[in-house]
Amino acid sequence: GENVEQHPSTLSVQEGDSAVIKCTYSDSASNYFPWYKQELGKRPQLIIDIRSNVGEKKDQRIAVTLNKTAKHFSLHITETQPEDSAVYFCAARGIYNQGGKLIFGQGTELSVKP
């Protein structure tokens, strides 16, 4: 079935550095790729998404890139701040997914050290 692999599982960076989280998907019919940020004890919050007809999308310090040929997409956070510390989940949705369900990666725990 569909699968999304996410790496790394943990990531520690110094404040001000960049952070990159990578995901690979298996379903070539996937056309929607959201990223969620989950702070401790809170709900996952949608922070950015990209559709298959776009190669890159930016929103202030965060950006997502998509390589459809290689079936992978990445989240880039620049000038990291302590408040960026959280668990980040990538996901993919295929056009044939029943119920429009998202397939989630395993999550990356990002720690930004001041």
Added chain:
Amino acid sequence: SQTIHQWPATLVQPVGSPLSLECTVEGTSNPNLYWYRQAAGRGLQLLFYSVGIGQISSEVPQNLSASRPQDRQFILSSKKLLLSDSGFYLCAWRSRPGGRSTEQYFGPGTRLTVT
């Protein structure tokens, strides 16, 4: 604007007791609805989804069940809780395909502890 509610926010229940968690969505019609469970420090496990009233699809066989008695109401139930049912239960919604939005949004969650 759309909002999603879940209750209760926290729940402590003994093993073998029944469970009922409720999720309601406001400001939209005919949403797709989802129940997820998140064990401590783990990922998001999809339990059930629904594309309409009375239509429930199960992703993982277990002692939980779901129902959708109204368009914007989604209920997660169990007749007898197990210790392994402890976790953070998240309801989510998205607009029905063909709508303007494809984004999926999560509710605030219910933290369940089975003792």
